[in-house]
Amino acid sequence: MKTQLEIYKTYLVNIKRSLVYYNYLIPLSEYLQEKNLTFEVLTKEQLAQYFTDKNYSPNSINNVIKSCRDYIKFLKIEKHPCQEIRMLEIARKEIEVIDLKDIEKVVKNIATYNSRLNASQIEIILYLMFYTIIRKSELLSLKRVDIDLVNGEMKIYEQKTKQENIIDFPLHLIPKMIAYFNSEPEGDNAFNITFAQINYLFRGVMTKILGKKCKPHLTRHGGIRYLLSKIPPQDVQSMAGHKDIRTTLQYGIVNREERKKTYRQKIG
Numbered sequence: 001m002k003t004q005l006e007i008y009k010t011y012l013v014n015i016k017r018s019l020v021y022y023n024y025l026i027p028l029s030e031y032l033q034e035k036n037l038t039f040e041v042l043t044k045e046q047l048a049q050y051f052t053d054k055n056y057s058p059n060s061i062n063n064v065i066k067s068c069r070d071y072i073k074f075l076k077i078e079k080h081p082c083q084e085i086r087m088l089e090i091a092r093k094e095i096e097v098i099d100l101k102d103i104e105k106v107v108k109n110i111a112t113y114n115s116r117l118n119a120s121q122i123e124i125i126l127y128l129m130f131y132t133i134i135r136k137s138e139l140l141s142l143k144r145v146d147i148d149l150v151n152g153e154m155k156i157y158e159q160k161t162k163q164e165n166i167i168d169f170p171l172h173l174i175p176k177m178i179a180y181f182n183s184e185p186e187g188d189n190a191f192n193i194t195f196a197q198i199n200y201l202f203r204g205v206m207t208k209i210l211g212k213k214c215k216p217h218l219t220r221h222g223g224i225r226y227l228l229s230k231i232p233p234q235d236v237q238s239m240a241g242h243k244d245i246r247t248t249l250q251y252g253i254v255n256r257e258e259r260k261k262t263y264r265q266k267i268g
Contacts, residue, residue, distance in 0.1 A: 005029055008074050021067035027054070028064065039071075044081040058088040095251060097222035098206075098214060103130050106209050114205045121184075122201060124176050125191055126219065132167045133223040133240055136198055136216040142190045144181060149174050158241040167239055224251040 009022045031050055032039060047068075051061050068082035103126050111119045129139060138156045146155040152171045157164055184192060198216055206214040220240075227236045228251060237248040 004075065005071075008071060011074060020063070021070050024060075024064050024067040025071055028068075039068075040075075040077065040080075042081060044085060047081060047085065062087050095221055095225075096218050097225055097251075098130070098210075098218040099222040100130065100226060102206075102210055102222070103127060103219070106206050109209050110205065113209055117197070117201065117205065120176065120180055121191060121193070124173060124180055125193060127173055128169055129216070129219045130223040130226070131173075132169050133220045133227065133236075134167065135220060136195075139191070140189055140193070140195060140198070144186050144190045147177070147190060149178055163241075165239075165241060221251055224248065228252040 005022065005025055008025075009019065012019055012022055028050065029039070031053070032042070035046075037046060051064070054060075056064065065082055065085055065087060068080070072080045072082060106126060107119075107123045110117060110122050125139065128134070132154070134142075134156055138158070142154065142156060148154065152169050152174060154167055154169060155164060156167055180191070186192065188194070202214040202216050202218075224236060224240055227239070228248070233245060233248055233252075237245045240248055242248045
């Protein structure tokens with residue numbers, strides 16, 4: 001199997017695919033060699049024993065199965081036990097978010113925790129990221145010429161598709177944005193913030209203030225969840241740049257306590 005695996009690896013490299021499947025197959029290859037077994041005649045029972053011996057998690061088991069199926073296609077094997085094994089159900093993890101209360105707490109305490117950052121600049125950035133659900137890369141490439149301070153709109157270029165998207169932002173942010181723009185000329189981007197500063201803001205300052213690990217993308221998660229409670233899902237999908245609305249709707253899933261509270265407020 002080793003020789004075939006190396007050919008499979010070369011194939012993946014040549015078509016510029018990830019080596020994740022290859023990496024999952026290496027331990028399986030070594031296991032089969034130890035047991036004097038071959039991949040081509042591997043049974044479902046032997047594969048199940050492999051999972052048991054390795055003490056794999058459900059997620060790892062699914063990854064091995066997917067790896068085997070892709071390898072089977074590469075070998076052009078018509079029938080194999082891996083094709084008959086069902087994938088395991090994976091319990092959905094609670095999506096981590098930075099919500100509106102978190103943003104408000106950070107804005108209130110940012111000057112106390114760190115004087116290196118411009119408090120008014122950070123306030124605008126955090127609210128803008130939350131309400132517009134833009135990504136860190138989109139914020140860093142945003143120019144002032146792309147911001148309409150009359151109609152509360154801004155033009156961004158989506159990170160994945162590079163397509164232009166017009167995003168609305170709250171009108172109450174306009175006076176703060178005008179004041180900031182008048183106080184500081186534009187540099188590399190509209191808000192003169194660097195990649196390092198964004199990471200420092202979230203991973204350093206905000207983590208200290210909120211007492212939990214913070215990353216820029218969690219503001220997007222929280223913003224999507226918030227917007228789903230206010231505007232139609234299709235509008236949120238368009239703002240987020242998601243091709244499939246199911247990707248958008250997954251952020252509307254809340255924990256049991258939040259769901260019950262909302263239900264009682266809306267239904268009784």
